[in-house]
Amino acid sequence: MNGAIERFDDRARRRVGAYGRTMVRENELVRHPVYTRVLHWSVAIFFILALLSGFAIYSPWLYRALTPLFGGGPTTRLLHPWFSLGFVIFFAFQILNWLEPMTWTSDDRRWMKQVKSYVTNKEPVEPEYVDFFNGGQKLYFWAIVASAVVFLLSGFPMWFPKTFGRITVDIGYVLHDIAALVMLVGFIVHLYEGTGAQPGTFQAMTRGTVERRWAWTHHPAWYRRATGRDPRTDYEQARQRSSRPPDPTARTDLK
Amino acid sequence: MPSGTLQIKAISAHSGPIPGQGVQREEDVCKYIDVTTCIGCKACEVACVEWNDMPFQQTTFDNTYQTMPATAWNYWNLIKFNEHQRDDGSLMWLMRKDQCMHCEDPGCLRACPADGAIVQYTNGIVDFQQENCIGCQYCVSGCPFDIPKFNSSTKKVYKCTLCSDRVGQGLEPACIKACPTGCLKFGTKTDMRALADARAQQLREHSGFANAGVYDPPSVGGTHVIYVLHDATKPEQYGGLPANPVIPPTYTIWKRAAKPIGLLLALLAAPVAFFHYVMEGPKEPAP
Ligand code: HEM
Ligand code: SF4
Ligand code: SF4
Numbered sequence: 001m002n003g004a005i006e007r008f009d010d011r012a013r014r015r016v017g018a019y020g021r022t023m024v025r026e027n028e029l030v031r032h033p034v035y036t037r038v039l040h041w042s043v044a045i046f047f048i049l050a051l052l053s054g055f056a057i058y059s060p061w062l063y064r065a066l067t068p069l070f071g072g073g074p075t076t077r078l079l080h081p082w083f084s085l086g087f088v089i090f091f092a093f094q095i096l097n098w099l100e101p102m103t104w105t106s107d108d109r110r111w112m113k114q115v116k117s118y119v120t121n122k123e124p125v126e127p128e129y130v131d132f133f134n135g136g137q138k139l140y141f142w143a144i145v146a147s148a149v150v151f152l153l154s155g156f157p158m159w160f161p162k163t164f165g166r167i168t169v170d171i172g173y174v175l176h177d178i179a180a181l182v183m184l185v186g187f188i189v190h191l192y193e194g195t196g197a198q199p200g201t202f203q204a205m206t207r208g209t210v211e212r213r214w215a216w217t218h219h220p221a222w223y224r225r226a227t228g229r230d231p232r233t234d235y236e237q238a239r240q241r242s243s244r245p246p247d248p249t250a251r252t253d254l255k
Numbered sequence: 256m257p258s259g260t261l262q263i264k265a266i267s268a269h270s271g272p273i274p275g276q277g278v279q280r281e282e283d284v285c286k287y288i289d290v291t292t293c294i295g296c297k298a299c300e301v302a303c304v305e306w307n308d309m310p311f312q313q314t315t316f317d318n319t320y321q322t323m324p325a326t327a328w329n330y331w332n333l334i335k336f337n338e339h340q341r342d343d344g345s346l347m348w349l350m351r352k353d354q355c356m357h358c359e360d361p362g363c364l365r366a367c368p369a370d371g372a373i374v375q376y377t378n379g380i381v382d383f384q385q386e387n388c389i390g391c392q393y394c395v396s397g398c399p400f401d402i403p404k405f406n407s408s409t410k411k412v413y414k415c416t417l418c419s420d421r422v423g424q425g426l427e428p429a430c431i432k433a434c435p436t437g438c439l440k441f442g443t444k445t446d447m448r449a450l451a452d453a454r455a456q457q458l459r460e461h462s463g464f465a466n467a468g469v470y471d472p473p474s475v476g477g478t479h480v481i482y483v484l485h486d487a488t489k490p491e492q493y494g495g496l497p498a499n500p501v502i503p504p505t506y507t508i509w510k511r512a513a514k515p516i517g518l519l520l521a522l523l524a525a526p527v528a529f530f531h532y533v534m535e536g537p538k539e540p541a542p
Contacts, residue, residue, distance in 0.1 A: 057368040057391065059515060060270040064370060073369045073389035074410065119531070124541040158391075162405070166396040170505040173393070177514060184521040192528035198538050213540035239542040 005096050012093070022208040029215050029226050031204040039094045040205055046086035051187065053080040054180055081159050088148050095145060101132040102141045107221075111135035124217070125235055131221040136193075140186050147179040154179070213238065261423045265375040267367035283379040283444035284422060286357075286431065286480040287451055290493065291458060291467075292438035293350040295320065295334050302433035303332035303354075306418065326353060328404040331415040332430055335494030351482065351493040352430070352439070355402045355415035357381050359476030362502035363414075365510065366397025379444065379479040380419045385411040399475065399500035417479065447481060454483045472500050 013035040020034035032040070056066035056076045063073070070076040107129045115136065117123060126134065133141070154172030157164035164172075195202050200214040212234070215223040220231035262279045300322060304311065309330065314323035320336045337349040361381045364373040372387040373394065383394075383403070390410035394403045403412045418428035426432075427441040440447060451469040458467035468487025471477050482496070490496035 057389070059518065060268040060370060063268055063368060064270060073372075073387065077389040077391050078410075119535070121535050121538050161392045161395060166503075169393075169396040170503040173396075173505050174509050177509070177517065181517045181521045184518075185524045188522075188524040188528060192532070196532050196537060197528070200540050211540055213542070217538075217540045235541060242542045 002099075005099060009097055012097070024209050027212050028209040029212060029223075030208060031210045031215075032208050034208065036094075036097060037205055037208055039090055039097060042090040043087060043094055046083050046090060047183075047187070050080060050083040050087050051180070051183065053083055055184075056080075058177070058180070081155060084151060084155060088152060091144065091148055098141065102138050104138055104142070107131065108135035108138055112139075125231070126218055126220055128220045128232060130219050131225075132219060134219070140190055143182060143186055147183050150175050150179040261380070261419060262377040263374050264377045265364060266371050267364045267373040268370045270370075279377065281377045284417070284479060285379070285442065285444040285447035286417065286428065287440040287442070287447040287483075288352050288480065289438040289440075289451075289454055289483040290349065290351055291454075291462075291464075291483060291485055292436050293334070293352065294436055294438075295336060295348060295350045296435060297322065297334055298433040298435055299352060299430035299439065300330075300332050300334060302429040303415075304330065306421070306429035307331070307416075326402065326404060326414075328406040328413040331355070331413070337492060337494050339492060349485070349493050351496065353494060354430075354480065355381065355417070356400050356475075357415075357417050357479035358399075358500075359478065360502070362397035362399055362475070362506060363394035363403055365502055366393040366506040367391075368393060376419065378422070380417045380422065381479075382416050382419045383412060383414060385409070385413070388412055393506070397502060397506045399497055399502060401495075444477075444479065451481055451483050455487070458483070458485065470496065472497075474499050474501050 013033055016035040016038055017033055020038075022030055022034060024030055052066055053070055053076050055062050056070065057063060057073075057080070067073045067076045070079055111118075111127065111130060112135045114127065118126070118134075118136070154176040157168040157172045158176065161169045193201070194205065198218065200211055201218075204210045204214075212223070212227070215226065216231035216235050223229070223231040223234075260279075262275055262281060263273055264276075266273055303309075312327065312329060317324055322333060323330060326333045332352065332354045335351045335353050337351070339347050339349045341347055357380055359379065361373070361375060363383075364375060364381060367373045368391060369387055369389045371384055372389065373381065373383055375381050388411045390405070390412065392403075392405050392412060394412055395401075395405065403414045405412050418426070418430075421428060431439045431441040440450065442450075448469070448471065451471075455467045455469050458464040464485045466486040466488045468484060470482040470484055470487060470490055482490075482493075484490060484493065486492070490498050
């Protein structure tokens with residue numbers, strides 16, 4: 001099974017990759033190949049369209065604000081399930097693509113226990129065991145998987161209520177709302193983490209590369225695997241070379 | 256008899272004030288249906304189809320006298336023919352005119368997410384406005400009486416209007432006008448309720464229907480269509496009239512309270528992220 005998925009992913013990465021390129025500048029590492037980037041932004045476009053058209057029929061004031069974007073209420077209702085299907089289909093490929101790096105491990109449990117120090121930027125670099133994705137990223141990924149399942153199971157009865165019956169619609173409606181709210185929170189946090197919160201991250205999904213500094217800061221174990229070098233040593237050496245004040249953690253004294 | 260322009264009391268999924276609210280006070284209207292004197296002639300069915308200019312369609316014959324198994328998007332008024340066995344073994348018809356009940360607290364309107372697709376007038380009539388309907392069919396699952404019906408080619412939902420177009424002009428609904436036995440009457444809610452109570456009492460005291468009573472279910476705030484039943488303790492035997500019709504909690508507690516609170520909490524993530532940036536700053540690659 002895993003072998004088949006690997007073979008499929010390899011072929012897809014090669015085929016789609018042939019249409020694009022990833023330019024690696026000096027001191028950079030390839031983070032996301034063309035295939036991953038294309039999938040990510042296809043998922044993102046459909047997801048955002050589905051989110052907006054879905055929340056358009058969520059409450060009266062959102063209805064007024066958002067339905068005009070899609071040409072009015074009836075077209076919003078017509079388009080929403082199709083946007084969602086687009087999201088689910090592309091995300092299915094992303095699941096296959098990321099199954100391996102997203103697998104939950106004991107390191108992720110460890111990471112979750114120290115999430116407070118992550119949120120408060122306590123350490124200049126992440127713990128040495130953080131690999132390609134950290135626990136928070138994996139949590140977001142699996143939350144999307146779970147929500148996609150809930151969206152599908154509750155969405156079809158709401159799309160074809162005659163076939164599925166009233167009770168399924170009544171229950172599905174509530175589950176659909178909960179999944180949408182979870183996705184909204186996740187999306188806001190994701191948007192922030194991918195842009196403002198972590199300078200140098202956005203280019204991972206656009207140009208496909210990250211700086212080496214970025215890699216040993218946020219994903220030391222991946223840095224070790226990708227370069228064969230020790231992230232901590234490279235970080236210390238770079239720190240000594242740099243002309244900046246010796247320890248940026250001094251900030252805690254400046255509250 | 257109410258007449259003049261219909262004033263709106265409630266609008267589905269509407270934010271902001273209701274235009275003209277409270278300008279005019281009106282009597283609540285009510286359709287009175289005495290099930291005990293209905294002869295099943297279907298004059299009301301024909302009158303409804305005629306007045307509303309509805310195209311006819313093929314239907315299913317299911318070995319009853321009923322025109323079709325259930326009301327349809329273009330057939331809003333249906334006499335349900337129920338064969339009932341009395342205690343002594345003899346048979347009787349329980350004929351019930353099935354249509355929208357024009358609930359005082361309408362589940363359809365509560366469920367509807369589209370601004371102005373369902374309105375309730377000050378006289379109590381609940382009316383669908385197809386030009387605003389988005390075809391989501393939430394009203395179908397919100398209605399305890401299984402009334403709104405979807406037309407898959409127009410992608411809109413339809414139901415009995417209680418002839419709001421006639422009532423607004425001071426006329427009675429078409430079905431009332433057509434009924435030959437006088438089992439249908441139309442007037443103010445107060446008058447019709449009094450008439451129904453009197454008729455039920457008559458049935459109890461003089462016709463041997465000890466359980467005769469009026470169907471005006473308080474669980475939906477009362478209805479603007481009321482029935483006099485031979486046996487008000489068993490409304491289900493009249494073609495599935497629910498004894499205690501309830502709007503699913505999905506469209507009451509969940510939609511009214513949980514959804515807005517949930518959305519507010521979810522959107523809180525945005526200011527939290529913003530102030531995280533302001534207070535903790537970005538996590539730069541080190542050094
Ligand atoms: C326009 C808004 C978006 C931006 C700016 C954005 C940005 C990014 C970036 C920079 C990464 C790479 C992170 C890394 O390499 O460590 C990423 C990864 C990812 N994106 Fe997005 N993204 C957006 C929308 C979405 C949407 C709508 C979804 C899903 C429905 C999504 C799902 C993911 C997932 C699952 C990952 C991998 C895990 C993670 O990094 O959290 N993204 N995104
Ligand atoms: S019977 Fe159904 S359609 Fe008619 S007003 Fe009540 S909830 Fe709405
Ligand atoms: S289908 Fe029913 S609930 Fe949906 S918009 Fe139309 S009237 Fe409102």
